[in-house]
Amino acid sequence: MPVIDHPPAAEDAPKTAADEVAAAVARSAGGRGAGQDRRGPLRPGALIPTRARLPGHLVAWLFQAGDAIALSTVGLVFLRAHPGVMPSFALIGALSMLLALSVGKAYAFSARQGLAWQLARVAAATVAGLMATAALLALLTSWSVAAPVLTLWGPMAFASLLILHPVWWLTVRRWRRSGRLTPNIVVVGATRAAERLIFAALKSREVNIIGVFDDRADRAPKTLYGVPMLGDTDAMMNHRVMPYVDRVVITVPARAQRRVSQLIERLRVLPNEITLLLDGEAPDVEAAAINRIADVPLARISGPPVDEARALVKRAQDLVIGSLALVVAAPIMGLVALAIRLDSPGPALFRQRRHGFNNEEIVVWKFRSMRPEAPGAQGGGVRQVQCGDDRVTRIGRFIRKTSLDELPQIFNVLRGEMSLVGPRPHPVGLMTGEVESARLVHEYAHRHRMKPGMTGWAAIHGSRGPVDTPDLVRRRVALDVEYIERQSFWLDLYIMAMTLPCLLGDSENVR
Known part of the structure; x- marks a missing residue:
């Protein structure tokens, strides 16, 4: 055909x-x-x-915030030049103009409409905003007081918006082209x-x-x-x-x-x-x-769905707490790296391909805990660690038991590939016995509906280390899906707070 x-x-x-x-x-x-x-x-x-x-409504909100800052700046300049004008009058004008821009779909940025159409919408919305301001000020005060707001502040605000919106339009166009x-x-x-x-x-x-x-x-x-x-x-x-x-x-x-x-x-x-x-x-x-x-x-899109609002809060949480964690953990990471180099030949770090959000393959960094010549020590294998595994070094046993080997993943968090809290990322092609782990549970891929985490709901409930039996895989996935359904800012803080006590009290799981 x-x-x-x-x-x-x-x-x-x-x-x-x-x-x-x-x-x-x-x-x-x-x-x-x-x-x-x-x-x-x-x-x-x-x-x-x-x-x-980038969520479209979030981009629109950022542009609205930029317009609000510009209009506020113009208002401050105007009030300095006209100290007799009440600040509330300039505020009424700014709010009226922002409302008119929103109602006039000046933040739609349709891919089918060019810059000229965008500027025409901004001009029409600005005129409407000024007319609404005039009507409100006429009801609240006299024309002699309102006139400077309309004849001086209005053109300044109009000019600032005509400068900003070509920038917004070009930014949207570039982001669309890049995908x-x-x-x-x-x-x-x-x-x-x-x-x-x-x-x-x-x-x-x-x-x-x-x-x-x-x-x-x-x-x-x-x-x-x-x-x-x-x-x-x-x-x-x-x-x-x-x-x-x-x-x-x-x-x-x-x-x-x-x-x-x-x-x-x-x-x-x-x-x-x-x-x-x-x-x-x-x-x-x-x-x-x-x-x-x-x-x-x-x-x-009139407003962000709940999931996207959570994602925005979660990303802010990762950046703030992750940055503080990096500062605190930097000396510990330096000592661990030195101990690894003194304990056995080879690099202090290794990287491994793991599944991230939406099944994306990401490169996860860890401290090396195995002999470099051992199969899978550099992240290329899928064989899970067993009790008494001869591939693990002396320092490796300690950092695996205390999860210090996971500290370099703070960099994955700051890069946006991982989160502080979420389902643990599994290696690509992870095997449970002779079967690929992903084939054992129908809902396995559901754990990839959010970014993987350094710690998680499963980890503080004892599901740590290898999942080398079908029952362990099912339990891990069930706990991960439970977390995804319950995820919240406060639950994440609880999981972070419980991680260290759970690690110190965990002497059973193989790591």
Whole structure:
């Protein structure tokens, strides 16, 4: 099936929209080889991990805060020049203008609208804000007092906003191009609904659709609007793009209820968010669903969901407490590094690839506790440590028992790859006996729905060290999922406070 060059099932769509989409597909393919064409027209130049994605509403709030600071600064300058004017008048003007900018969607920054349109919105909102200020001041005082606020402060505020908003617009444009602001999506099912979703995304440019997966690979086209087919759902489960995917959209026929149920059951083990867009639903229902997925400008989100608010607080907690912990632990880390070097030949540190948020592979740093020539000592193996393991050095036994070997992970926390509290990161390909640990528990990947931690709910409940039996794997995962469901600022502080007493009182677990 060739690349579609017209809007499917949308004969009444304007011709310019189809031309626009066709041109986008052509631009994405122009001047590139066959291997590069597989990227598709909606894939960013670089894939950014989901943990590094910037929430749109948070960016809008930052811009609002910048405008508020600018308007406050202008107000202070104005009040110095006119000491007779009450400060509350300038405050009323600033609040009126910020409200007008918000109502006028000056923080939407739609990908389809250029700088001129953005400045027009800012100008219209500013005029409306000044008119509202005039009306309020006329009710509160006389025109002679209000006139300087409108004739002097107003133009100064207007000029400051016209200077700032091109900066905001260019910043959003750069973040979109880099992939930091635009969410990544993969689609399951090469259906007509998938075609319409991709068509809408090509017009809105508010989401990146990286690829399509379909179990009917023999009948599916190679591309949908230039977006490549990446394989079946088996290929999707371990595909290298999945750690960079924010959402999986299932677009199978609505009448295939059994297939829908099977897909949801199968894909629920993924840490990615899953959305249904059933092909064959009522046109208005489908159109509304597509708009929610494909057209998400910043101001369309009225406030942060609870999970994102928690993530913001948790990141602040990690940065503040992590920085203090690094200062306190630096002398201890220096002594441990020296002891390791004196105890056995080899480096003081080693790194190991482990699973992070959304199944992203991250490099975790630890103090070396094994002989460097031992299998797995440098992080390349998946064999778990056993009681009396001959690979562990004398110093290694001490730092593993006291968890001092984990201290370098403070740097992973400060880099944003880990958190102070969360599920412990497991090595990639971790084995429990002869079976990969991830295959023993259906909900195993759920532990990757948040950043891994240096300590966690499982650790203070005795689930430390190797998980070398299926029962231990199940218990670890159950405790991790319980923490993810209960996570809060105060629970994190409790876990941090309980970590040291639990470590000192733990003489049973092999480390």
